[in-house]
Amino acid sequence: MLSKKYGFAVRVICLLMLVMIFVTGCSSEKTGTQNSNTRKTVKTFVDGTGKEVKISCPVDKIVCITSGVSEILYALGSADKIIGRDSYSIFPADLEKIPVMAKSSFAPNLEAIIQSAPDVVIADTMLKDDLRAKLEEAGLPVLVYTTSYPHETALVTKQMGELTGKEETAAKLIAFSDKYYQxxxxxxxxxxxxxxxxxxxxxxxxxxxxxxxxxxxxxxxxxxxxxxxxxxxxxxxxxxxxxxxxxxxxxxxxxxxxxxxxxxxxxxxxxxxxxxxxxxxxxxxxxxxxxxxxxxxxxxxxxxxxxxxxxxxxxxxxxxxxxxxxxxxxxxxxxxxxxxxxxxxxxx
Missing domain, CATH: 3.40.50.1980 (Nitrogenase molybdenum iron protein domain)
Structure with missing residues (x-):
């Protein structure tokens, strides 16, 4: 009788171990899938000021303090990556739900931006050089553009596509714009x-x-x-x-x-x-x-x-x-x- 009970206990323990192995195996497979979907590549961007900036892409968190680029990110389907904006980034209206971290690129809240730990900060040329330097000293990549010049819009759109992994949508958006400019x-x-x-x-x-x-x-x-x-x-x-x-x-x-x-x-x-x-x-x-x-x-x-x-x-x-x-x-x-x-x- 004791032998039967002992044998039953051994079988139960073995069964539990198999279940644990199966669950662990499934969890590892899922994690592996997630990692492969978010595999990142370091890319070099030359922004609107001519400065080279290396960024691990696609990014997950963006602070964008220039409305022209905020709109482009929205059009690319990447608004969910914006964790901070400027006060002028109000179109489309969904952008107003995002925390304001700058009145404009001229007046950013450096403390709030640095604490949010974004993968990249995007600004326009109103951002002063010393403020850009402080963000970079905090380890944050910074891209600066002007989106008011027609010939620069395509560059910004292309780079935002590369930054967020939306290259195909960016190409379509550029083609739409170029058709009417031409x-x-x-x-x-x-x-x-x-x-x-x-x-x-x-x-x-x-x-x-x-x-x-x-x-x-x-x-x-x-x-x-x-x-x-x-x-x-x-x-x-x-x-x-x-x-x-x-x-x-x-x-x-x-x-x-x-x-x-x-x-x-x-x-x-x-x-x-x-x-x-x-x-x-x-x-x-x-x-x-x-x-x-x-x-x-x-x-x-x-x-x-x-x-x-x-x-x-x-x-x-x-x-x-x-x-x-x-x-x-x-x-x-x-x-x-x-x-x-x-x-x-x-x-x-």
């Missing part, structure tokens, strides 16, 4: 110089403009216009009303900080009512246009360029519907519908 270039190339309108660009405050070698100047030229402030001695000049009136702008474009229709309408009416501009072609013919900053930077800047091209040359861009292109972009890459007011007056 359309603009091809049509504008056939224009004689005397058919390009004089454009006054305003941002931030009344009569504050943009001179040579600025994103606004590049986009005006791309869209087939002539920048009235091109010959100014400073990069961002504050013009006098009298000087501007003497230049007789044919088109006025003003950038608005928000997409609220009432604010855009008020800004539009304020410009039309300026005494010094009453005799200008732009005001007398009501060729004054207000645009949200959301269409002035990042991947959606191509939508802004389509609007500018159509405002400058309604005849040769009569078949182009910037609003429809905007809607398509949002549906395909942002998985959302077009809402809100992005330009005023509404496109016809």
């Amino acid at each position: 359309l603009i270039k091809d049509r504008v190339a056939r224009l004689p110089e005397d058919k390009k309108p004089r454009v006054y660009y305003e941002w931030q405050k009344p009569y504050y403009s943009a001179g040579d070698k600025t994103p606004a100047a590049d986009r005006i030229a791309l869209s087939g216009g002539k920048n009235i402030a091109a010959g100014q001695k400073v990069k961002y000049p504050e013009l006098t009303p009298e000087w501007l009136a003497g230049q007789d702008p044919q088109i006025i474009i003003c950038m608005a900080s928000r997409d609220a229709a009432d604010k855009m309408k008020a800004l539009y009416e304020e410009i039309l009512a300026r005494p010094a501009l009453q005799q200008t072609t732009a005001v007398s013919q009501k060729k004054v246009y207000i645009m949200s900053w959301g269409l002035g930077t990042g991947i959606r800047s191509v939508i802004g360029s389509l609007y500018w091209a159509k405002w400058f040359h309604p005849d040769i861009f009569a078949d182009v519907n910037p609003e429809a292109v905007h809607r398509q972009l949002l549906q395909e890459f942002y998985r959302m519908e077009l809402k809100g007011t992005w330009v005023y007056p509404a496109a016809k």
Whole structure:
């Protein structure tokens, strides 16, 4: 009897050991699968400042303190990797759920960023060199870009794809943008110089403009216009009303900080009512246009360029519907519908 009990006990112990071995084996296999899915490769990036930065990719945690790149990451399907943002990264609205770690790249909360231990910090050129150095001294890779220049958007999108393992989506996004940039270039190339309108660009405050070698100047030229402030001695000049009136702008474009229709309408009416501009072609013919900053930077800047091209040359861009292109972009890459007011007056 004792022998039978002993034999039964041995069998039970053996069975338990087999179960433990099986469970352990299954756990190791699962872990191995997870590791293979997150296998990382060290890649070298040359950012918008020309600096080489080595980063282990794909990254898992990003602090992005520039709205143009935040939007690109969202469009790539990588918003879940963003653990910190700047106060201007508010589109799409889902980004507002992410903790704010900077008012802008100019004013980052270094302590919060360093404590969050991201795999990479992404900023724009407003980030001061000494602040970048402090982040790097803390062991954080830093990438700096400008997303307001049309020619740099493709670079940023490509590198964000490599950074997050979304190269295929990045290539599709670049192709979408390039298709419309090329359309603009091809049509504008056939224009004689005397058919390009004089454009006054305003941002931030009344009569504050943009001179040579600025994103606004590049986009005006791309869209087939002539920048009235091109010959100014400073990069961002504050013009006098009298000087501007003497230049007789044919088109006025003003950038608005928000997409609220009432604010855009008020800004539009304020410009039309300026005494010094009453005799200008732009005001007398009501060729004054207000645009949200959301269409002035990042991947959606191509939508802004389509609007500018159509405002400058309604005849040769009569078949182009910037609003429809905007809607398509949002549906395909942002998985959302077009809402809100992005330009005023509404496109016809």
